[in-house]
Amino acid sequence: MSFSDELRAENSGDWNAAVGHRFVDEIFAGAVDPGVMRRYLTQDYQFVDRFVALLGMAIATADQFESRIRFSQFAAMITSDENTYFQRAFDALGVPAAERVHPVITAPTAGFQQLMQDAAQTNDYASCLAVLIVAEWLYLSWADRPGAALPADFVHAEWITLHNNDGFRSFVTWLRGELDRIGAASDEAGQARAGAFFKRAVALERAFFDHIYD
Numbered sequence: 346m347s348f349s350d351e352l353r354a355e356n357s358g359d360w361n362a363a364v365g366h367r368f369v370d371e372i373f374a375g376a377v378d379p380g381v382m383r384r385y386l387t388q389d390y391q392f393v394d395r396f397v398a399l400l401g402m403a404i405a406t407a408d409q410f411e412s413r414i415r416f417s418q419f420a421a422m423i424t425s426d427e428n429t430y431f432q433r434a435f436d437a438l439g440v441p442a443a444e445r446v447h448p449v450i451t452a453p454t455a456g457f458q459q460l461m462q463d464a465a466q467t468n469d470y471a472s473c474l475a476v477l478i479v480a481e482w483l484y485l486s487w488a489d490r491p492g493a494a495l496p497a498d499f500v501h502a503e504w505i506t507l508h509n510n511d512g513f514r515s516f517v518t519w520l521r522g523e524l525d526r527i528g529a530a531s532d533e534a535g536q537a538r539a540g541a542f543f544k545r546a547v548a549l550e551r552a553f554f555d556h557i558y559d
């Protein structure tokens with residue numbers, strides 16, 4: 346079993362709970378309550394801010410130029426297509442400027458911010474990768490429903506297509522290969538450290554979906 350598959354299997358409880366979450370069924374049905382969607386997107390925008398900072402750390406700590414190029418291209422997508430999606434969705438949901446920029450930060454969002462800062466501060470490529478891969482692989486896993494119809498409202502539909510398009514799929518495939526390559530070259534302590542970051546990230550993904558319904 347590859348290192349990435351092993352880590353996913355070790356965390357299958359939280360992983361499967363997140364991928365099969367009520368939010369996922371509701372977004373495919375176009376039936377997420379607007380208040381829930383608004384809470385989700387305002388918190389997620391704070392997640393994305395720190396996520397881009399962690400991408401910067403992955404660019405800095407990667408062991409080869411080819412990897413830096415991949416991450417840079419992905420950062421360009423997040424800061425263009427994904428960022429404008431957030432702005433258009435906030436407009437559609439009537440989210441005022443203050444809530445877009447400085448919402449009250451919830452516990453799972455704060456947990457993610459801390460996790461991403463901790464991973465960045467290790468200066469360790471495998472640890473940065475472990476957090477990034479959970480965020481993108483887990484999202485591809487819930488969004489990839491071959492043949493499923495898209496909901497009519499762009500707020501729902503585009504959040505799905507941002508996470509199941511061919512470019513995203515190929516980035517996740519590359520990320521998994523990257524973690525497998527770096528994991529194979531790491532000693533036991535290095536693998537355990539990356540594994541601990543992976544575990545924290547999967548638990549937070551589940552908590553993040555859960556808490557928007559509180």
Ligand SMILES: Cc1ncc(CN)c(N)n1
Nearest residue numbers: 389392480481484550553
């Ligand atoms: C909490 C969370 N996890 C993952 C993703 C996917 N980029 C996201 N937008 N938000």
